[in-house]
Amino acid sequence: MLTEKSQWNNLYHSLKDKVTSDIMEIHEKYKTPTHYKNFMSTIVLTNENALRVENDNRRTVFLDVSPTRKGDLNYFKKLSDAMKYPGASEAFYAYLRAIADAYLDFNGNLPPMTTSK
Template sequence: MTTQAQVIPKFGEQTKAFSIDELKRLIITAKSMSDLNQAKRYLCSYFIPCADPHRVFWWDPDSKSLKYVIDKNIGDWNLTEYIIKWLAGVSAGRKMYFILYLKPGQDWGKGIITDFIQRSVLGTQLVYKTSDPQTILGSFNGQLQGKDKVTSDIMEIHEKYKTPTHYKNFMSTIVLTNENALRVENDDRRTVFLDVSLSRKGDLNYFKKLGDAMKYPGAGEVFYA
């Protein structure tokens, strides 16, 4: 039986316990976006978000009842949804006019997500990473052609000994830093400051599992989808 032919019950109608192995199987065997929808339907047949009260409910077939995860365990869903949409906009080739700003400190695994996006999702031709803030703020920014300035629809590329050239600006920016990298006014509305959890600091086992998951065949395509 193919994934397309499988009939998946609606939320609250499942009779078997949720299986992460079954979810993986549906993802791995998907041959098209239509097939991948089977995995989404399987997940949605067990879990559903609720806005008021803010929590995620899941259907437990064994007790035939709903259970939930409270806010403190799932974080701010509005912010989570914003980040998902921000990344989706970037993946679709739209310029995002707000900077994502993370200041987590040393050894918090802050670069693992951007490494994954560059390596497995969008590629090095579209994602440029630098540890030098002058790449964005400095005078000679030829390496950013096709990449980014922060807010303008048009960006001016300066290269040494050449006439400045103007290009349509499609670039979006994520700042990951241990320092105070930006000077931001009190009324600034172009920067989204993200809290970074301390709970996984130094947890090498967790980051190894996360890294292995990101390297799993097809993980980049699933993330992009």
């Protein structure tokens, strides 16, 4: 992971541009860049304070995670292996969609306030 403040700031600004921009530029080597509508969602998993955001930021959610698996390398190896299965990301997305569909009054513009945030 990055250690210098300037590196963290560069990461934050790079991620912010990707998350907030309506258009995304894809630049394949030796080809003209192409612009697409940005549908990207990003999940950052870290045990460090990776992003510096203001309390009123509605695009970023920090989830408080239980420390019960801390140091359990076997558990995280199994989790890592499971994420590599074909279709795992689609299954995770479908799971999240099912939750969203079950709570029709959910307002995605108001992020939950957590201890971390």
